[in-house]
Amino acid sequence: METQTIWDNFNEELYFFILKKVKNKDTTNDIFQNTFLKIHKNLFKLEKEEKARAWIFQIARNEIVNYFNEESIYVGKLDINKENSLPEYQHICCFDKFINDLPEIYRQVIELIYIKGQKQKDSAKELEISLENVKARIKRAKDILKKKFNECCKYEFDKNGKLIGESNCSSCNGIIK
Template structure:
């Protein structure tokens, strides 16, 4: 199969697959272009033409992973401000109270990841649980924290999930 034929048959589906994963048009365009470059370069290595779709989508998945890995390295290098994630939220009303009130299994992953700055994979090793379990605990802890901030302090969340607004609770006013 030729690159042009692959383009004709799969380009739209592949582009929207990438866009759905990265949710950024510029990044999707870059990943899409890199994917087709790799497809073109490695087309001779494809042994079974009937597996073409799986092959090109695997290349795209690998490019998406590369994109996110590069992004995290870039962000880490850019962050020269040594402010810990905890310091960022210190001024938010009830923050410490809500963190401390979390059930232990949720509090420890939040503290290790967001306060101590460990990677989720490392936290899984520290706690002796799976990475999926760490992610699930973080998700549940965030749900609890969002509920508490919304109910107690009347904070709202913007489209990116960040807290916005001013505290409006009896606990903060005392």
Template sequence: METIKIWNKFNDQLYFFILKKVKSKDAANDIFQNTFLKIHKNLSQLEKEEKAKAWVFQIARNEMNNYFKDKSMYVEKLHSTKDIPLQKYQHICCFDKFINDLPIIYRQAIELIYIKGLKQKDVAKELGISLENVKARVKRAKDILKKNFKECCKYEFNKNGKLIGESNCSICKT
């Protein structure tokens, strides 16, 4: 397979995939360019033409990871202790109750990642499960927490999925 054939087949789809993830045209252009440079340079590694799309998109994901990794080097550390995230949410109605009421497999993941500040891959090692399993547990835990906050406390969620509004909870008022 030739680079021009990959370009013709995937360039629009790949560009918009990158743009959607990085949300910056300048960054998307840089990542897109780097992706195609790597595709051209490593084309000999593509063994089967039917796997081209997965291969191309994996290169793009790797380039996006590099971009975010490089970008994070310039972000100033806000807090030096790992216990700060818990304090950040203490004022939210029923926070502790909802965390404690999660099924143990979800609570472990949430506590290790968001309260102790571990990375997901480290949590996977500590719990002896796959990274994909950790991600699934975190997503399910977040879904449960969102549902609980919405039903009990009448909080709402903004377009970014963050809690907004004031507590209107019968549990907290008693």
């Protein structure tokens, strides 16, 4: 089997597979290009043509993982003092208060992942719980935080669940702490 044959048979399906996973066209183009470079370089390793599709998509999955692993290198660990607001969220009143008011099991996960920049699987090991449990706690914590922001600060959420609008805080009347 030749690279051109693989291209003809799989390029569109492969491109949209990558796009679905990374949700960014520029990143998709980079990963797509790297995938076909690896396919071309390693084509001699493909023993059975009927397994080409599985082989190609495994290369793409590996390239996606490589991309996200490289990206995580550039996210530095944050040294955050709990008493200080995070610069990114200083304009959002009550942010620190809401984090600190979370039940302990949810606050731990939020602090490890979003404040200290730890990966979910590393947080699971540190907390001695399953990765699925970490994900469930993150979801519950986010639901609690969204509810508090909506009740207290009158923020609204867009269709993607992100905070939008200006603060109309019932506890501090919009004064940033």
